[in-house]
Amino acid sequence: MDLDIKISNQGDVPIYEQLKNEIIRHIITGTLKPGEPLLSMRALAKELSISIITTKRAYQDLEASGYVYSVVGKGTFVKEQDNESRREQILIEVEKKLKDLISTANKIELSTEELMEMMKVMEGEQ
Amino acid sequence: MNALTITGLNKDMGRFRLKDITLNIRKGYITGMIGENGAGKSTLIQHILSLKKQDEGQISILGQDLETEREALLNRIGVVMSENYLPQNISPKKLNKLLAVYYKNWRPDKFFSFLKRFNIDEASKIKYFSTGEKAKLSIAVALSHEAELLILDEPTSNLDPTFRRELLDILQTLMMEENTTILFSTHITTDLEKIADYIVMIDEGEIVFDMEREVLFDSYKKVKGDLQIIEDADELLIGTTTNALGFEAMTREHQALEELYGNKVLIENLTIEEIMYFLKNTKRGVDNE
Numbered sequence: 001m002d003l004d005i006k007i008s009n010q011g012d013v014p015i016y017e018q019l020k021n022e023i024i025r026h027i028i029t030g031t032l033k034p035g036e037p038l039l040s041m042r043a044l045a046k047e048l049s050i051s052i053i054t055t056k057r058a059y060q061d062l063e064a065s066g067y068v069y070s071v072v073g074k075g076t077f078v079k080e081q082d083n084e085s086r087r088e089q090i091l092i093e094v095e096k097k098l099k100d101l102i103s104t105a106n107k108i109e110l111s112t113e114e115l116m117e118m119m120k121v122m123e124g125e126q
Numbered sequence: 127m128n129a130l131t132i133t134g135l136n137k138d139m140g141r142f143r144l145k146d147i148t149l150n151i152r153k154g155y156i157t158g159m160i161g162e163n164g165a166g167k168s169t170l171i172q173h174i175l176s177l178k179k180q181d182e183g184q185i186s187i188l189g190q191d192l193e194t195e196r197e198a199l200l201n202r203i204g205v206v207m208s209e210n211y212l213p214q215n216i217s218p219k220k221l222n223k224l225l226a227v228y229y230k231n232w233r234p235d236k237f238f239s240f241l242k243r244f245n246i247d248e249a250s251k252i253k254y255f256s257t258g259e260k261a262k263l264s265i266a267v268a269l270s271h272e273a274e275l276l277i278l279d280e281p282t283s284n285l286d287p288t289f290r291r292e293l294l295d296i297l298q299t300l301m302m303e304e305n306t307t308i309l310f311s312t313h314i315t316t317d318l319e320k321i322a323d324y325i326v327m328i329d330e331g332e333i334v335f336d337m338e339r340e341v342l343f344d345s346y347k348k349v350k351g352d353l354q355i356i357e358d359a360d361e362l363l364i365g366t367t368t369n370a371l372g373f374e375a376m377t378r379e380h381q382a383l384e385e386l387y388g389n390k391v392l393i394e395n396l397t398i399e400e401i402m403y404f405l406k407n408t409k410r411g412v413d414n415e
Contacts, residue, residue: 054339054340
């Protein structure tokens with residue numbers, strides 16, 4: 001597993017959540033193929049200079065949501081995915097968050113254009 | 127599975143007391159022990175190493191009783207103390223010979239390769255070393271006898287930032303082995319922020335919390351807001367401080383606060399240092415002005 005994983009220590013997203021999202025991204029975009037092994041939790045923790053318990057939490061969450069499976073004594077592997085339906089699921093999640101966003105923005109009558117502008121600025125910062 | 131179990135430990139030292147310490151250090155993980163200077167971290171470690179004797183309570187290490195198995199156990203523990211206990215009048219080369227007698231699993235090859243890596247002169251007497259070099263030397267000793275449990279008491283306080291980072295990397299390499307356990311005490315919390323799996327906070331001789339790091343950062347959040355909110359939300363706030371513009375506090379109920387006050391409050395993540403600060407604030411009674 002030779003992946004590009006970016007973790008920020010400054011952000012408000014917990015590290016296990018960031019790690020989980022990064023791995024999901026690699027699974028959905030196909031850089032991680034079904035059946036491919038993930039790095040061991042301890043090796044990944046060392047690579048990223050994060051705690052073992054953090055990688056453990058991310059791997060457990062990934063297993064619970066069906067992205068990976070683990071074999072005792074062998075490690076963790078990418079599960080066969082229906083990428084179409086996965087994308088669909090994430091789109092639904094994005095829509096839900098957009099609704100929240102719009103309703104929050106409405107409180108101060110922020111226009112869609114202004115929102116878009118803010119998003120572009122944020123994207124540039126990331 | 128625990129590498130170290132402390133049950134009901136009490137010690138009265140006159141001006142200072144360790145109070146009812148019950149603590150499990152989980153095998154295969156890094157536990158960080160934090161607390162201010164004088165909080166009791168080193169005193170507790172001295173009990174673990176049986177350098178001090180408790181009034182009450184049991185300590186068991188790697189499944190064995192400390193009192194009856196002391197000699198055998200000390201062989202399996204690697205120790206770095208803030209105070210230097212190495213003989214001063216000999217060179218690391220001589221020290222190697224001494225330690226080969228003392229430790230059953232002494233590994234000279236490892237020891238000399240650490241000395242080289244840390245840039246320590248193996249021929250000159252230890253007393254001529256700088257504080258930082260002495261610290262590095264005791265780290266090299268602790269890492270060279272196949273210890274299953276490493277106890278590091280303020281190992282980084284005399285080290286420069288580059289070496290502190292290198293040490294964290296060395297520790298993480300050790301952790302690739304599932305049987306290694308590390309107990310790491312420090313008041314420099316940034317060192318632990320990233321790599322500790324469990325965090326134990328000690329204050330005034332008592333354990334304030336013992337939590338998995340993810341749970342700790344999920345449960346405690348920083349909250350900022352307008353002064354009007356303080357009175358109303360008082361029960362949800364810990365260690366509140368105020369200034370002309372508003373207040374800052376810690377909370378374990380950030381979801382409740384968000385639901386109650388919406389965008390009138392700002393919820394942020396905390397650092398270990400801030401968690402210590404807010405907890406100390408409560409103790410001082412700053413929030414009950």
